[in-house]
Amino acid sequence: MCTRQLFGKLFLMALMISSCSLLLTAEEKIDYQMIVKIREEGLNNSQVMELAQYLTDVYGPRLAHSPSYNEALSWAEQKFKRWGLKKVTIEPWGKFGLGWENQYTSVHMITPRYMTVIAYPLAWTAGTKKKIQAPTVYVNTEELFNQKDLNFYRGKLKGKIVFIKPKRKLKLNFKPDAVRLSREELEDMATLRITKPTQINSGLHKNLENLPAGNSGTKKRTLSWEQIEEFLRQEGALVLVEPGMGADTMDKGTVRVNDYPPILPEDPIPLPHLVVAAEHYNRMMRLMEMGYQVKMEVDIKNKFYDDDLRDYNLIAELPGSDLKDEIVMIGAHLDAVSAATGATDNAAGSAVVMEAMRILKTINAQPRRTIRAALWGAEECGHLGSRGYVRQHFYDPQKKIKLPEYDKFYVYFNVDWYGRIRGIYLQGNDLARPIFEAWMKPFHDLGMTYLVPGNTGGTDHMSFLEVGLPGFQFIQDDLEFFTKTFHTNMDVFDRLVPEDLMQAAVILAAFAYNAATREGKFPPPTPIENGRRWHK
Structure with missing residues (x-):
């Protein structure tokens, strides 16, 4: 289609929409007396904060x-x-699926120095059944791509608390935490932009295919998370630990927790799994890198419900x-x-x-x-x-x-x-x-x-x-x-x-x-x- 024909059709379409808009606007009737009543009740006698x-x-x-x-x-x-x-x-x-509730969580580093750890269990994961004290070990699950990669860790995880992700790099934040949408942002959002979905989808698919896997370039991943977790279970891992992720501002004790998906009674119950404040996670990781034995005390009480x-x-x-x-x-x-x-x-x-x-x-x-x-x-x-x-x-x-x-x-x-x-x-x-x-x-x-x-x-x-x-x-x-x-x-x-x-x-x-x-x-x-x- 030539450019002149395309713009002609777009102009006619815009004219039709404009005509319909004028017609609909003329027909729209507002009950202003009712709007005033809604405003008076909602702004003068609000119960919304009590409900919240x-x-x-x-x-x-x-x-x-x-x-x-x-x-x-x-x-x-x-x-x-x-x-x-x-x-x-x-x-x-x-x-x-199963209902789930966390009833108690207590997490501490006990060697080489004591530290109370800010940590939260992921929903639909198991508890520890009792208070445990155990050494930690690092397994970078982001670098586990196939069954061969698992062999290095065989026989090394029994009775261990396993840190499963790299340290999180924390950055200074020079922007305000709380923002309202600016006029510029709103006007940009209100600007009509037409895209071609086929181009977007094909481009997204191409980008996903070429995403690097960890530090190994485009190494193909054949292991699912479920397979990795089953390996950790069979090897005797006690608890999995990862840092809280999210925006650069989600630190200083702010922990983002993205729960597991719900499970059915016939599904295996995931291992106990904690998300830890990034600062605490990073300290324990650095100590391990320096050669110190980091030992943790963990007590998690989670309850599952299968009655409905x-x-x-x-x-x-x-x-x-x-x-x-x-x-x-x-x-x-x-x-x-x-x-x-x-x-x-x-x-x-x-x-x-x-x-x-x-x-x-x-x-x-x-x-x-x-x-x-x-x-x-x-x-x-x-x-x-x-x-x-x-x-x-x-x-x-x-x-x-x-x-x-x-x-x-x-x-x-x-x-x-x-x-x-x-x-x-x-x-x-x-x-x-x-x-x-x-x-x-x-x-x-x-x-x-x-x-x-x-x-x-x-x-x-x-x-x-x-x-x-x-x-x-x-x-x-x-x-x-x-x-x-x-x-x-x-x-x-x-x-x-x-x-x-x-x-x-x-x-x-x-x-x-x-x-x-x-x-x-x-x-x-x-x-x-x-x-x-x-x-x-």
Whole structure:
């Protein structure tokens, strides 16, 4: 196609989108009296921080299918019922696996000098059964590529605590830990960039194939982690130890802990496995390199639960009126990783969803469509709770058929962050632009002003987009997420900003109400691979 023809077609497409936008903008009606009520209740009588405090300080980590998660789910269920919401249900989404809980961890270096060690066990790994004292040894698992590489360590690991990764190089940080999105960043995100997915995918595949493996160039790896761990088990290793990884700022006692995936009763239970503060890990590694015998004392008590292999979501509804069979959904994942109390990821989002429903019920909102709230399980394990729900209610991917509620679905809004809402990702759905522009207008004074034409992923709105249902995620300020709290031991209540959560709850309530009262169909989504830029 010649350049002139290409630009002609792009111009016509832009003209069509612009015309549709003008038409949709003219049709968008906002109930400003209701928006004022939402703002007054959400900003003057907010309960969002109280909700977040219970989810974090009282119920703790909320690891998927753990006792703390199930207790938090029951507490939220009772809250929804007390507020007068309907069809409040703790609903199984499918088979998950064993429950797991860390009940005690004590880690120390005892020779050549004593040091208390900051350390956290990975979820779904075994405990030590008793207090153990044992020498340490270093096995760089990043340099184990095939069975031949294992031979060097045979007979050398029995009764040892095994350090499995190199020292982590720590850097000075000259940037602030907490940041808000700047106008320049937001305007860059809001700039439309078209890419060719085929080029991106082929380039990514090529890059992955050429990635160097450790210090051995492009040496091909034939060993899986499961095979390496089984070798360590057979050789008699007692505990595995690695440093906390992540951004350069995730040090000084901040430990990022990325848990193991869940396991089934028939699966082998992984060895006891600790993630240690980088500074402590590095000190012990240096001592080993200097020829000192490093000895550690470790006591880990982990408990597995096999009485119920299913995991659960929590659902609650504010019934609609003349269009009550149609469904507007809002949601956030309730589960978290195991190291802290999951405040920013994602007690914040869950509290915002709960508060949005409380606001709407308190002001006696009368939506036309039913507003359905969901607190999802097992998002950290691959969006399992929302995917299971979508497959049970909307679309069966095995049979490739729509379920009865599919055609009654309207739109889904997801909250998986804790910063102030600055806008919303369009996910390539240009016909949603004039709708959201109208809905955002009453919140310009609260900082919500940007529409990003591209995509974002990594959370539960993708479960809806995967089956062709419109789902959206808000743009929110990073704050300390990528520097201090992302899956770390510092993801705690103290990191939350009350004003940001209040603002987010008000906006979510308004978006849910606007969707539930809007005339006409919501524009269908574009394909996930729509050629638009992907953002964090």
